Amino acid sequence: MGLLDKFKVDKYINQGLQLSSLDYPDADDVLDKLKNSSDSAIPKLLKKLPSSDEPTATRINELLTHLAHRNNLQSFVPGLNYEAHPRVQNATIEALSSAEDLDNSGLLKLFDDKQISKTALLKILETRKSQLNGAALLRKVNTLQPGDRIALFNLLEDLVQPEMLQDLVNRVNAKDINTRKGVVKLLGKINAAEARTALMGRLRDESKQIRLEALDALIKAENSLSIDMLCTLIKDKDYAVQNKAVEALVRRNDPSCVPHLLELLRDESEYIRRGAVEVFNGLEYPDAVSDLLGALRDADWWVRARAADAMAKIGGPRVIKAVIKLIKSEDEYVRRSAVEILNSTRSEAAMEELMEALKDADWWVKE
Numbered sequence: 001m002g003l004l005d006k007f008k009v010d011k012y013i014n015q016g017l018q019l020s021s022l023d024y025p026d027a028d029d030v031l032d033k034l035k036n037s038s039d040s041a042i043p044k045l046l047k048k049l050p051s052s053d054e055p056t057a058t059r060i061n062e063l064l065t066h067l068a069h070r071n072n073l074q075s076f077v078p079g080l081n082y083e084a085h086p087r088v089q090n091a092t093i094e095a096l097s098s099a100e101d102l103d104n105s106g107l108l109k110l111f112d113d114k115q116i117s118k119t120a121l122l123k124i125l126e127t128r129k130s131q132l133n134g135a136a137l138l139r140k141v142n143t144l145q146p147g148d149r150i151a152l153f154n155l156l157e158d159l160v161q162p163e164m165l166q167d168l169v170n171r172v173n174a175k176d177i178n179t180r181k182g183v184v185k186l187l188g189k190i191n192a193a194e195a196r197t198a199l200m201g202r203l204r205d206e207s208k209q210i211r212l213e214a215l216d217a218l219i220k221a222e223n224s225l226s227i228d229m230l231c232t233l234i235k236d237k238d239y240a241v242q243n244k245a246v247e248a249l250v251r252r253n254d255p256s257c258v259p260h261l262l263e264l265l266r267d268e269s270e271y272i273r274r275g276a277v278e279v280f281n282g283l284e285y286p287d288a289v290s291d292l293l294g295a296l297r298d299a300d301w302w303v304r305a306r307a308a309d310a311m312a313k314i315g316g317p318r319v320i321k322a323v324i325k326l327i328k329s330e331d332e333y334v335r336r337s338a339v340e341i342l343n344s345t346r347s348e349a350a351m352e353e354l355m356e357a358l359k360d361a362d363w364w365v366k367e
Contacts, residue, residue: 006040008033008037009037009040009041009044010044012030012033012034012037012041013034013041013044013045013048013063015030016030016031016034016059016063017056017059017060017063019059022062022063022066031063031066034063034066034067035066035067035069038067038069038071038072038075039072039074039075041063041067042064042067042072042075042076043075043078045060045063045064045067046064046076046078046079046088046091046092048060049085049087049088049091050085050087050088052087057087057091060091061091061094061095064076064091064092064094064095065094065095065098065099067095068095068096068098068099068102069099069101069102070099070101070102070103070106073096073102073103073106073107076092076095076096077110077113077116079091079092080092080093080110080116080117080120080121081115081116081117082115082116082117084117089117089120092120093120093123093124096124097123097124097127097128098127102128104125104128104131104132104133105136107121107124107125107128108132108136108137108140111140111143111144112140112143118143118144118145118148119147119148119151122148122151122152122155125137125155126151126155129155129158129159132155132159133159134156134159134160134161134164135161135163135164135167137152137155137156137159138156138164138167138168139167140152141153141171141179141182146176146177146178147178149176149178149179149182150178150182152182153178153179153181153182153183153185153186154182156182156186157185157186157189160186160189160190162190162192164186164190165187165190165192165194165195168183168186168187168190168195168198169187169194169195169198171183172184172187172198172201172202173201177207177209177210180202180205180207180210181207181209181210181213184199184202184210184213184214184217185213185217187199187217188213188214188216188217188218188220188221191221196218196221196224199214199217199218200214200218200225200229202214203215203218203229203233208236208237208238208240208241211236211238211241212238212240212241212244215233215241215244215245215248216244219244219248225248227249227252227254227256227257227260228260230245230248230249230252230257231245231249231257231260231261231264232260233245234246234249234264234272234275234276234279235264235267235269235272239271242271242272242275243275245275246275246278246279246282249279249282250278250279250282250283253282253283255283257279257283261276261279261280262276264276265277265298270299270300270302273298273300274300274302281309
């Protein structure tokens with residue numbers, strides 16, 4: 001650019017800064033001149049920002065927004081540099097986010113530039129995501145730092161398409177936890193057997209967050225998990241995963257889970273026994289009475305309490321008949337549970353036994 005041209009650009013910029021409003025008709029001529037020399041005007045405007053007072057900085061932002069166009073994207077690139085002044089970077093983000101005619105493929109290419117702030121770039125793409133190609137964006141994940149990968153996958157949640165399936169499956173075992181977590185979320189949005197198979201593999205992931213994410217996705221894909229698998233997940237070392245499996249089994253209300261639950265009631269871990277009783281407590285399954293009687297003798301008070309709750313919920317003659325026999329148990333904790341159950345049923349058939357319980361040696365039973 002010659003000296004005269006530089007002088008003209010400086011003149012147009014000064015005129016733009018002195019305008020009372022960019023919406024007035026007299027601004028059109030100045031804006032047109034700035035657009036025609038935007039490749040020179042944009043760097044000069046960005047350079048002015050750090051030292052400008054607040055009103056001037058606001059006007060510069062407005063001018064940059066008016067100038068942003070597919071043909072001058074490269075002029076804005078320095079404003080996305082990691083080391084760019086915050087004012088410069090924010091103005092660039094605002095201008096490129098507002099631009100109506102912008103080459104989004106050009107933005108994606110910036111992921112390959114190591115000098116570009118990927119956080120700033122993702123902020124721009126977030127405002128333009130309806131125009132983005134999800135598959136092309138996914139391919140840029142390896143160019144990002146862990147924190148930025150989270151932002152990229154959040155962006156992709158609204159862009160996931162079936163044609164992305166194979167690429168996602170190929171990434172589901174990635175070493176980076178943020179990548180695995182993001183991939184699992186996206187796979188959960190694709191209704192395909194291959195996606196569900198990949199999610200099943202993540203139920204054994206070392207990360208509890210990913211196991212929970214995979215389980216949640218599979219539960220939403222109705223009946224994609226077997227009863228056996230859900231019961232196995234009650235053994236998960238993370239309470240949130242265990243609880244999610246319990247909730248799923250209760251919703252399924254499938255009596256075929258009972259043999260698995262009985263096995264879990266014999267587990268050494270009180271937390272696993274608790275999970276099994278929780279499922280019993282939620283099942284609409286009258287035949288569970290005999291299965292729960294054993295749980296009333298469990299060493300863990302919580303298991304006993306929840307087994308009693310489950311039996312009280314089932315109610316009916318079978319429960320009353322079974323529990324009446326427990327009133328005379330040698331185990332005071334079993335007698336306590338039996339009284340609690342009979343109290344909850346409010347059955348006249350239980351009154352005689354409850355009256356007899358008033359003579360019990362254990363103060364709690366009498367209470």
